[in-house]
Amino acid sequence: MTDLAIPLFLVVCGIAVLLVKDLMSSIMIFSVYSLMMAIEWCRLNAVDVAITEAAVGAGISTVLFLVILGRTKSVDEGKKHINLPALLITVAVAAVLLYGTIDLPHLRDASIAPNTHVVTPYYLENSYEQTGQINVVAAILAYFRGFDTLFETTVVATAGFSLIMLLRAGNKKPGALDKTGVTAIYKKTPASIGVKPTATFPAVLDQDKDIVKRTVTKFLIPFIQLFGLYVIVHGELGPGGGFQGGVVLGVSIIIYSLVFGFEEAKQRLSVRTKDLLVSTGVLVYGGIGVIALFLGGNYLQYSVLLPDPQFASIVGIMGVEIGVGITVAAVMITLFYETVRIDAND
Amino acid sequence: MIKHLPALLIVIPLLVAIITPIIGRLHWVLSWYAVTITTFISFVISLLLLQTVSVQGRISYWMSGWEPPFGIEYSVDYLNAYVLIIVSFMAFAGAIYSRKNIDVEIEDETRKPLFYTIYLLFVTGLLGMVVTGDIFNIYVLLEIASLAGYALIALGKKRQALVAAYNYLVMGTVGATFFLLGVGYLYLMTGTLNIADLAVRLPEFYETKAIFTAFAFIVVGLSIKLAIFPLHFWLPNSYGYAPSVVSAVMAATGAKVAAYVLIRVMYSVFTPAFFTHTPFNIQYIFLLLAVAAILVGSIMALAQTDIKKMLAYSSVGQIGYIVLGIALMNVTGMMGSLIHLLNHALMKGALFFAVGAVVYRTGLCSIENLRGLGKKMPWTMAAFTIAALSMTGIPLTVGFISKWYLAVASIESGMWWLVPIILLSSILTAVYFWRILDNVWLKPAPGEESHEHGHDSHQKPVKSNDAPLSMVIPTFTVAVLCLVFGLFAYAPVSIAEKAALILLK
Numbered sequence: 001m002t003d004l005a006i007p008l009f010l011v012v013c014g015i016a017v018l019l020v021k022d023l024m025s026s027i028m029i030f031s032v033y034s035l036m037m038a039i040e041w042c043r044l045n046a047v048d049v050a051i052t053e054a055a056v057g058a059g060i061s062t063v064l065f066l067v068i069l070g071r072t073k074s075v076d077e078g079k080k081h082i083n084l085p086a087l088l089i090t091v092a093v094a095a096v097l098l099y100g101t102i103d104l105p106h107l108r109d110a111s112i113a114p115n116t117h118v119v120t121p122y123y124l125e126n127s128y129e130q131t132g133q134i135n136v137v138a139a140i141l142a143y144f145r146g147f148d149t150l151f152e153t154t155v156v157a158t159a160g161f162s163l164i165m166l167l168r169a170g171n172k173k174p175g176a177l178d179k180t181g182v183t184a185i186y187k188k189t190p191a192s193i194g195v196k197p198t199a200t201f202p203a204v205l206d207q208d209k210d211i212v213k214r215t216v217t218k219f220l221i222p223f224i225q226l227f228g229l230y231v232i233v234h235g236e237l238g239p240g241g242g243f244q245g246g247v248v249l250g251v252s253i254i255i256y257s258l259v260f261g262f263e264e265a266k267q268r269l270s271v272r273t274k275d276l277l278v279s280t281g282v283l284v285y286g287g288i289g290v291i292a293l294f295l296g297g298n299y300l301q302y303s304v305l306l307p308d309p310q311f312a313s314i315v316g317i318m319g320v321e322i323g324v325g326i327t328v329a330a331v332m333i334t335l336f337y338e339t340v341r342i343d344a345n346d
Numbered sequence: 347m348i349k350h351l352p353a354l355l356i357v358i359p360l361l362v363a364i365i366t367p368i369i370g371r372l373h374w375v376l377s378w379y380a381v382t383i384t385t386f387i388s389f390v391i392s393l394l395l396l397q398t399v400s401v402q403g404r405i406s407y408w409m410s411g412w413e414p415p416f417g418i419e420y421s422v423d424y425l426n427a428y429v430l431i432i433v434s435f436m437a438f439a440g441a442i443y444s445r446k447n448i449d450v451e452i453e454d455e456t457r458k459p460l461f462y463t464i465y466l467l468f469v470t471g472l473l474g475m476v477v478t479g480d481i482f483n484i485y486v487l488l489e490i491a492s493l494a495g496y497a498l499i500a501l502g503k504k505r506q507a508l509v510a511a512y513n514y515l516v517m518g519t520v521g522a523t524f525f526l527l528g529v530g531y532l533y534l535m536t537g538t539l540n541i542a543d544l545a546v547r548l549p550e551f552y553e554t555k556a557i558f559t560a561f562a563f564i565v566v567g568l569s570i571k572l573a574i575f576p577l578h579f580w581l582p583n584s585y586g587y588a589p590s591v592v593s594a595v596m597a598a599t600g601a602k603v604a605a606y607v608l609i610r611v612m613y614s615v616f617t618p619a620f621f622t623h624t625p626f627n628i629q630y631i632f633l634l635l636a637v638a639a640i641l642v643g644s645i646m647a648l649a650q651t652d653i654k655k656m657l658a659y660s661s662v663g664q665i666g667y668i669v670l671g672i673a674l675m676n677v678t679g680m681m682g683s684l685i686h687l688l689n690h691a692l693m694k695g696a697l698f699f700a701v702g703a704v705v706y707r708t709g710l711c712s713i714e715n716l717r718g719l720g721k722k723m724p725w726t727m728a729a730f731t732i733a734a735l736s737m738t739g740i741p742l743t744v745g746f747i748s749k750w751y752l753a754v755a756s757i758e759s760g761m762w763w764l765v766p767i768i769l770l771s772s773i774l775t776a777v778y779f780w781r782i783l784d785n786v787w788l789k790p791a792p793g794e795e796s797h798e799h800g801h802d803s804h805q806k807p808v809k810s811n812d813a814p815l816s817m818v819i820p821t822f823t824v825a826v827l828c829l830v831f832g833l834f835a836y837a838p839v840s841i842a843e844k845a846a847l848i849l850l851k
Contacts (some may be wrong), residue, residue, distance in 0.1 A: 100531055100559025110743030117547070122416050147409040150488045151474070153359065158467050158490055161367065162497035166582045167458035275367065282364045286357060299353035303409035 006040045018102035034058040047239035048137065051231065057245040060332060065256060067339050096146040130303070132314040138235045146300045149284050153242070153324045160278045167338040190218025217259045224252040232325040236317065242324025244289040246281075249325065250332025262340050271337060274330050285320045292316070347819075348398065350782040352420040353392045353406040355430070357472045359384050363466035367430040370459020375445075381563035382441040385469060389434040396427035396841070406479070413542035414479070421479030425845035428684065428838075429476045429606045432691050433599045437469040439820040440595035443699055450706050451589035452501055456706030461501065468494035472603045482539045482659035483615060484607060487527050488571070494517045494780050495600060502587040510583035517570055524567030531560035532615075544615050553625040561620070564611055572604035574669055578662045582646075585658035591704025593654060597661050598695035602687045605668050609683070613849040618675055632673030637767055639666030643776035653711050657694065660737065664690045664773060667752060667758065670764070674755045680837065680846035688838050689736070692828050697735035699821035700726050703813035707770035714781055718791025723812045727786050734779040736828040739772045747839070761824040822826045 013033040017026045034057025105112040114120055123136055123144060133139035141149050227247075232245030257265035283309035289300040297304030302316025362384045364441055370377035396526060398405060399422055400786035407420040422430075444465070471491030475484050496518065500511035533539055535556050536547040551557045566577075573581040585593045621628050643663025668690070670684030704713050704719065704728040720727045749768055756764035782786035812818055 033380065096559055096562060097527070100556045100563075102556075104531070104534060104555050104556045113535055113537035114533060115537070115548075119415055119538055134622055144412055144417055145482075146485055148480075148486050150360075151483075151490060152468070154364075154470075155486065155489045155493060157364065158493045158497075161460055161463050161467070162500075164496060165457055166500055167462065168456070203752060279364045279368055283361065286361050286364070288355065290361070293350060293353070296406055298411040299350065299357060300409060301532075303411065 001044065006036060006043070009036055010040070011036055023069055027062060027069065029061040030065070031058050034061070045293060048235075048241060048244050051244040052247055055244070055251055056332075059251055060247070060254065060335065063258065064335060064339055067336075107269050122238060130310070130313065131317065132310045133236045133317065135236055137239070138222050138241055138317065138321075141241065142235070142320055143313060146302075146320065149320070149324065150282075150289065150300065152298065153282055153285055153327050156331045157278055157282050157327050160327075160334045163338045164278075166276065168341070207334055213259050217255055221256055222257070223251050225249060226251065226324075228329070232321055242321040245321075246325040246328025247332055249329035252338075253329075253333050254336045257285065257336060257340070262337070265337075269333065271341075274333055274337065277285075277330035278334060281323045281325070281330065282325065284323030284326065288316055288319045288323070348394070350407070350797055351391050351395055351398070352405060352422055352477055354772055355388055355395070355477060356470060356742075358391075359388055359466050359470040359473065363463050365471060366463040366466065367459050370462065374455055374458035374462075374614060377459040378445050381444075381462045381466050382438070385434060385438040385441045388430070388469070388473060389438050392427065392430040392434045395422050396424075396431060398422075399427050405846075412509050414661065415538045415543040417484050419479040419540055419542070420477050421542070422477060423845070423848055424841055425606070425609070425684070425848065426476055428845055429687065430473060430502040432602055433469070433472050433476060436595060436598040436691050436695050436824075438640055439695065439699075440598075441465070443594070443702070443817050444591040446817050447591045447702050447706060448589065450709070451503060451591070451702070453503075457501070459804050461498075464494045464497050465592075468493075468595075469599070475603050476606055479514055479541050480539055481529050481532070481541055481544065481611075485522065485529060488522055488525065488607075491600070491603070492522060492571075497586065498592045498596070499584045501589055501590040503589075504587050506583065509588035510580075510587045511669070512619060514580040514584045517577075519812070521567040521570030521577075523572070524563045526567075526835055527561070528560040528564030528567065531556050531563070535560070541610065545617065548616065549619065551778060552620050558624060559823065561611075561616060561624075565608070568604055568608045568611065572601055572608060573662060573665055574671075575634055575642055575662060575666065576635075578639070578643075578665075581657040581662060582655050585661065585698075586652060586655040590654070590698055590705055593658070594695050594698030597657070598691040601661065601665055602691055605665070605672070605687060606685070608669075609672055609680075609849065612672065613680075618850065620820070621675075629675060630693065630715055632669055633761070633764075636666045636670035636673055637764070639663060639669065640771045641666075641774075642769060644771050644778070648774060648778045650778075651712055651714070653704075653713055653716070653782065656713070657697050657701065659779070660775065661690075661694060663775075664694070667748065671752050671755065674752075674759050675850070676759055677757055677843070677846045677850055678751055678758055679755030680849060681842045682748055682755050684842035684845055685744075685751060685835075685838055686748035688831070689748045689828070692744060692824055692831070693733045693736050696729055696821060696825040696828060697737070699817070699824060700730035700733070703817045703821060706817060707754050707811060713785060716782060716785040717789040718786075720787040722791065725812050725818045725822055728843065729818075729821045730786070731783060732825040732828055734783060736775040738779060740833075743831065744828045744835075746833075747832060747835045819838050820830075 010033060011027055013036065017029050017033070017177055020026045020029065020046045036054055038054040039049070058271040063238045123140055127133055127139040131139040131143045133143070156318060181230055199237035228248035230245070230252075231248060232242055235241035236243075253265065256268065281342050287304075288302070292301045292304055293299055295304045300316075300320075302313045303309035304312065306312035362380050366377045366380055369380060395405065405420075406414070407422075408414065409418040409420060411417070413740040445461075448458060448461060452458060468491055471489075471494060472485045474487035474822060475491065478484055478487065492693045495510050499514060500508050502510070514832075529539070535551050535554065536544060538544055538547060548557065560793075569576045570580075585597060588596070643659050643666060645660070647656045647659035647663065650659060664686070667682045668686050671679040671681075671686065673679075674682075701711055703723065704716065707723060708715060708719075713780050732743070736745040737744040739749040749772065753765050753768055754760070756768075813821075
C-alpha cells in the first residue's frame with residue numbers, strides 16, 4: 001500500500017508545483033515533497049539519505065527560496081501556457097524510462113545481480129574484519145569507494161567556491177558605487193524598482209525581537225550541534241556520516257542567523273573563517289590520502305596509517321568523515337551567508 | 347613514485363586548487379603561479395604515463411588499495427594517455443595565457459584567486475574523467491567539471507553570460523542526470539561499476555530492454571555534454587559570452603573529454619557486437635546527426651557577426667567530424683576521430699586565444715572590428731591565420747590529416763556519399779574564415795580609411811601593438827603546433843592507431 005501511496009503523493013506534489021501560480025505556494029509544496037521523499041528514503045532503509053533530504057530539501061532549500069523570493073518582484077504573467085514540445089519530450093523520456101523497467105528485476109528479489117555478483121558479498125564479508133566498520137554503508141562510502149566520496153566532497157566545495165566568486169566579489173568592486181551612492185547590484189533589488197519587498201526581505205538581515213523564538217533557538221542550538229557531531233562520528237555504527245552531520249551543523253548556524261540576525265551570526269562565525277573551513281575539510285580528506293601515500297600505501301589506503309590495519313582503518317575513516325563534515329557544514333553556511341549578504345553591503 | 351602517477355595526476359591539482367583561495371589572500375598572482383606550475387606538472391605526468399604505457403602496457407592503479415571491482419580502479423592505456431596529454435597541455439597553455447587575459451575580462455581582483463581555484467577544479471574533473479576506470483567515478487568527476495564550467499562561463503562580463511551559464515546549467519544537469527540514470531540501470535543488471543568488469547558481464551544482457559535503455563540514457567546524456575546536434579543549443583552562447591580564456595580551454599578540452607567518454611562507453615563498456623542487438627540502427631542515427639551537425643554548424647557559423655559565436659558554431663560542426671569517425675565503426679574512422687580530438691583542440695584553442703588577444707587590445711570581438719589588425723597585431727593574427735587555414739583542411743596543416751582519415755574511412759565502409767559532405771563543409775569553413783582574413787589583412791584599419799571619426803585620427807595606429815608576450819607566446823605556440831603535427835603527423839597518428847586497435851579489437 002505505502003509502496004504506491006508515497007510515490008503517487010510525490011507525483012501529485014510534482015504536478016501541483018507546476019500548476020500553482022503563487023511562488024510561495026510552490027516553495028511550500030517543494031518542502032512537503034522533500035519531507036515525503038525523506039520518509040520514502042527511510043522506508044528504503046536509506047536513513048542517512050533521509051537525514052540529508054530532510055535537512056537540505058525541506059530545511060535549507062526552503063529557507064533559501066524564501067530569502068530569494070523576498071528579493072524578487074512578483075509579476076502576474078496571466079494564464080500559464082503549456083509548452084507543447086517540452087511536454088512531449090518529458091513524456092517521451094518518461095516512456096523510455098518505463099520501457100527500460102519492463103525486464104528490470106524486482107528490487108526485493110534476493111537474486112538480482114547487485115546482491116549476487118562478487119562485489120556486494122565481498123563488502124558484507126570483509127567490511128568488519130578489514131575496515132572495522134559495523135555499518136557496511138560507511139565502509140563502502142569512506143573506504144571501498146573512498147575516492148568517490150573525496151570528490152563528492154569536492155563537488156560540494158566547488159559549489160561553495162563558485163558561489164563566493166559569483167555573488168560576493170562582484171559586489172565589492174570599488175567602482176560599483178554609482179552617483180546615488182547605491183551599489184550596482186543593490187539597485188536591482190525590489191525596493192528600487194517600486195515593488196514592495198515582502199516581509200522576509202528585512203527579516204533575514206535583522207534580529208528577530210520575538211522573545212519566544214530567541215529563547216527556543218538558544219535552547220535548541222546546542223542540541224542540534226551535538227546531534228550533528230554525533231552523526232558525523234558515529235557513522236561507523238549507525239546511519240550517518242560526514243555529509244549528514246555536516247548538513248545538520250550547518251543548519252544550526254543558519255537558524256541562529258535567521259533569528260539573531262546576520263550581523264550577530266558573523267560575530268560567532270566570521271565570513272573569513274567560514275571560507276577557510278570550506279577548504280579545510282577537503283584538505284583533511286585529501287591530506288589523509290597523501291599521508292597514506294608517504295607511508296607506502298596506495299592513495300587513501302588507510303590501513304597503512306598505523307601498525308594495526310583494522311584500527312588504522314577506523315582512524316582513517318573517522319578522519320575523512322570529519323573532513324567531509326567540515327566542508328559540508330561550511331558550504332551550507334556559505335549558501336545562506338552569500339545569499340543574505342548581497343544586501344548587507346560589507 | 348612512478349607507481350602512483352595515476353593518482354598524483356588528479357590529487358596534486360585537486361589539493362592545489364583547494365589551497366589556491368588561501369594563498370590568493372596574500373596576492374592573486376600567487377594563485378596564478380600555483381595553477382600554472384600545477385597544470386605543467388599534470389602535463390609532465392601525462393607524458394610519463396604515455397611513456398609507461400608504451401613500455402609496460404595498460405596501467406592499473408587501485409585506489410585505497412582495493413582490488414577491482416571492489417574498489418575504484420584507475421586505468422591508463424594509449425587512449426587515456428593520449429587524451430590526458432591533450433587536456434593537460436591545453437590547460438597549461440590556458441593558464442599561462444590567463445594572467446593578462448583576466449585583467450581585462452574579469453578585472454575584479456577579489457575574483458581572481460577563486461577564478462584560478464575553479465579553473466583548476468575544472469581541469470581536475472576533466473583529467474579524472476579520462477583516467478578513471480570506474481563508470482560511477484566518471485559521473486562524480488563530470489559533476490565537478492560541469493559545476494566549475496558553469497561558474498567559469500558566468501564570469502563573462504556581459505549580463506548575457508549569466509543567462510548562458512544558467513541555460514548550460516539546466517541542460518548540463520539534465521545530461522548528467524541521464525548519465526547517472528543509465529549507470530543505475532547498468533548497476534542493477536550487472537552489480538558492478540568497474541568498466542572492465544562491466545564489459546565482461548554485459549554481453550549476456552545485450553537483449554534486454556533495460557540495457558538498451560541504459561545505453562540510450564548514457565549516450566543522450568553525453569550528447570548534451572558533447573553538444574552533438576540537435577543538443578548543441580547551449581553551446582554558442584556559453585562560448586560566446588564566457589571570458590576568452592575560458593572559451594578557449596573549454597572548447598579545447600571539455601568537448602574532447604565528453605567525446606572520449608562517449609568512445610569509452612560505446613567501445614569499452616559496450617562492444618560493437620551490442621549494436622547488432624539494438625531495436626534500430628544506431629550507426630545510421632549517429633551518421634545522420636554527424637552530417638547534420640557538420641552542415642548546420644558551418645552554415646550557422648556563416649551567419650554570425652561575433653567572432654566568438656562564429657567559432658562556437660564552428661565547434662558544433664567540428665564535433666560532427668568527431669562523431670562521424672566514431673560512428674563509422676572502423677579503425678581508420680576511429681583514428682580520424684582521435685586525431686581530430688588533438689587537432690581541433692589545437693586549432694580552436696589557437697583561434698580563441700587569438701580572439702582573446704584582440705579583445706585585450708580593442709575590447710571588441712565583432713568581425714567588422716578586425717579590419718587592419720594584421721598590421722597592428724602581426725603575431726596574433728599570424729597565429730589566427732595558421733589556425734584558420736588549418737580549420738579549412740589545407741594540406742600541410744593538421745586539419746588536412748583528420749579530414750583525410752575520415753574521408754578514407756568513409757570510402758572503406760562503402761559510404762561514398764560522406765566525402766562530398768566533408769568537402770562541402772570545408773568550402774563553407776573556408777568562406778566563413780575568409781570573411782575574417784579579408785578584414786584582417788586586406789582592409790585598412792577603421793581610422794585610416796576616413797577621417798569621419800575625429801578622435802580616431804588623433805591616435806595614429808601604432809605600427810605594431812601586439813598583445814602582451816604572456817598571451818602571444820601560448821597563442822603562437824599552439825598555432826605552430828597545428829603546422830608541426832600537420833607536417834610530422836607520425837606521432838599522433840601512431841598513438842591514435844594503437845588506441846583505435848585496442849578499442850575495436
